[in-house]
Amino acid sequence: MSLNEFSIIERYFYSLGKRKGVSLGVGDDCAILDIPADKQLVTTVDTLVEARHFPLSCSPGDVAQRALRVNLSDIAAMGAVPHWFTLALTLQTPNEKWLHSFSEALESDALKFDCTLVGGDLTQGPLSITIQVFGTVDKNQAIKRTGLGLGDHIYVTGKLGAAAAAIACFEKSTQPMSLISNKVSEHLHNKFFRPEPRIKEGIILRNIASAAIDISDGLIADLNHILRSKSYGADIEFKLVPYEDFLIDIADKDLIQEWTLTGGDDYELCFTVPEKNIDLLERLIYEKKIHACYIGKVTENPGIRCYDDQGNLLNLGKSGYQHF
Amino acid sequence: MSLNEFSIIERYFYSLGKRKGVSLGVGDDCAILDIPADKQLVTTVDTLVEARHFPLSCSPGDVAQRALRVNLSDIAAMGAVPHWFTLALTLQTPNEKWLHSFSEALESDALKFDCTLVGGDLTQGPLSITIQVFGTVDKNQAIKRTGLGLGDHIYVTGKLGAAAAAIACFEKSTQPMSLISNKVSEHLHNKFFRPEPRIKEGIILRNIASAAIDISDGLIADLNHILRSKSYGADIEFKLVPYEDFLIDIADKDLIQEWTLTGGDDYELCFTVPEKNIDLLERLIYEKKIHACYIGKVTENPGIRCYDDQGNLLNLGKSGYQHF
Structure with missing residues (x-):
């Protein structure tokens, strides 16, 4: 036909x-x-x-x-x-x-x-x-990118890094990729093509978050989009940033850090929460109503600083996906 | 930069x-x-x-x-x-x-x-x-494609054929095109790239037309989209179908007929009007509130028949733009 x-x-x-x-x-x-x-x-x-x-x-x-x-x-x-x-x-x-x-x-x-x-x-x-x-x-209940305040706590839903690992896998550019099992490979494939839109989480956050963005260009780049609207900055602790457990089986520390902080394509939410709503959010996390982790705070000092376990500044390298 | x-x-x-x-x-x-x-x-x-x-x-x-x-x-x-x-x-x-x-x-x-x-x-x-x-x-005032009735009069806004002539001009496929003046060429170019969306006409027709469509694929093909919803047909008189005057300077009768009936891209409106609204529409046309021409009637007999001056059936050939 x-x-x-x-x-x-x-x-x-x-x-x-x-x-x-x-x-x-x-x-x-x-x-x-x-x-x-x-x-x-x-x-x-x-x-x-x-x-x-x-x-x-x-x-x-x-x-x-x-x-x-x-x-x-x-x-x-x-x-x-x-x-x-x-x-x-x-x-x-x-x-x-x-x-x-x-x-x-x-x-x-x-x-x-x-x-x-x-x-x-x-x-x-x-x-x-x-x-x-x-x-x-x-009406007037949408979470905008511009609502954040100084000292707000920064959170991320779910776990990061899998989509960037998947891209490395597609491109076969990363040596350790040859070692990954079929099961991990399938998981990566699914994470990349079927990211879970955090609709339920977004609805819960409507009365809690001061600003939110979905992580498409990478945590640092997208967090920067939120901060830029107020010329604020952020201090992040890398050990608090949630990434997929299996990444440690297929990549070294530097690569995990790169995928997690600047990888993008995970479509988790990064959001800020004012002091007055922290208790409510932490209770919802404890009750497993929402899966989210605290990763740092909004600061007056512009730019994003990410610290390792020893309190040393990490070099963030490329800061996110550029479409051109 | x-x-x-x-x-x-x-x-x-x-x-x-x-x-x-x-x-x-x-x-x-x-x-x-x-x-x-x-x-x-x-x-x-x-x-x-x-x-x-x-x-x-x-x-x-x-x-x-x-x-x-x-x-x-x-x-x-x-x-x-x-x-x-x-x-x-x-x-x-x-x-x-x-x-x-x-x-x-x-x-x-x-x-x-x-x-x-x-x-x-x-x-x-x-x-x-x-x-x-x-x-x-x-609310509930939009003109849909499916509202037409048997015996409704069919109208077209503006004049047809210029966009198809413009395409022939771009493709330089048509012999008489070499004869056209710069002024006509510029007019064709404008008609193709800057069609006039009939917004004012659409608003006027809200309480008059029973169905409407914009002519993007060609008069016959688009009229057919309206008729198909009710399995109706139409009888059209070619001499009533409005086309740009200058077409007679650059093309023969057959080409004008093709451009006008099946050419597409003119973005005029083709619409149907029930008997009870004809007087109102004709008054608006007479008062130059809307520029539109009667071209034929909706019939029970499916398919579209287009007649020439002598009452002979025209061969419509290809019936409209196919995207594949």
Whole structure:
């Protein structure tokens, strides 16, 4: 069967758009969405380009899920709830097998995160995927990057470093990589392509955090984005920064430090908490309502200083992912 | 000065995001937008890929304006009012001159159409521009593609055929093209890169049209999108279909017919009007409140038939733009 734009949309993408809260979805000039009167609309967009953001050999399902999840992570960083998304897909040649795997994986994640496809565009060209996610948040309750204060405590959710290790693994550029087991390799692959957007954590943090960001460019670079808005700095203790346990089996101290501090792509949240909310947050951590670690404090002195066990300053080298 | 993602956003795109109705725009994880309680959100996305949607030689300002306007045209087709947009820009190598022209032209159109940049993404790869526009419409007042009825009159705004003539001109595939004057060539160029989104017309048509679509794939193909939703057909009289006067100077009858009926890219509106609203519409046309022409009627018999002056059926050949 020959595939054209309309038959592709009908066969592979219509079923993703048949759900709640959509007045008009896939198939008209625009989508029409109802935003409840007590909510604000929150929206974000990210493009993944073949060879730049994912390896050429990578499976369509992996690409689809990563493309959706990196956007969901931005929604999470605002303390918002995702509801809908659009997909602008550029393909060199339409291929039934590719489209089937891509749309199936996308549908699976769309269901998992309760996020409905409401429109998009399909064009011919070098493979790239642009997803725009729409969510809502109670009025004036979103966590912004600019709310932090002097002396605020800095926290990170989950564990860092796995995504950077995965990239090293794809590139086979790191010697110890040859030693990793299939199980670790699969874990790395999953961490890179299926990062867990911290939506639940973002919602909890809405009344606790003064600022939040998702770690896409690396802990130091992203923390810097928050600090810059107020010309503040931060003191970080490396021993407090949480990283994946298995990294010590596959890399030396310097590499672990690099992956953890500047690696990026883990999509955990980095957030700041004012003194008055620390007890509440620590109780939620103790009760396992949220998995997060204290890593340092916001300072008046600009720049980020990271100290090792002996109190020596670490050399942070490159400070984060640069898109150019 | 070296250009990275953040310096590019700051230098070229911040000034586009400093306007009304935006709680939080460029520079956070997400944009936050306020949708008034009596409105619905309307949104659409379109990607332009180099060499596929615009010639390699084309100026950055032309690309920027076309990318925004084709999206505004979708908003117009719903009878909605555009307010905000996001830009996902993929560039091979950042170039100050290119970025300056691109952002300057985009800003000029953003001001003209009162549409504010609220976020985006900047990535490295083959040149492509994905714009998503957001608008609002009074609750349940949007014009959908599916509202048409049997016997409805079919209308088209403006004049068709110039964009298809422009493409033939770019491709230099058409013999008579060598005869066109610089003035006509410039006019064609403008019609292609700066189509006029029919926003004012869409708003007027909200209480008049039963269905509307913007003509991007060609009159026949787009009219067919409307008709398909009800399995209806249409009878069209070619002599009533409005096309640019200057086409007769540069092309023969068959070519004019092809450009007008199947050419696409003109971004005029094709809409249907029920009997009860005809008088009102015709009065608005007479008073020059809206520029539109009657071209035919919706029929029970599926398919589109186009007749010439003698009542003979025209052969419509290819029926519209196929993206693959």
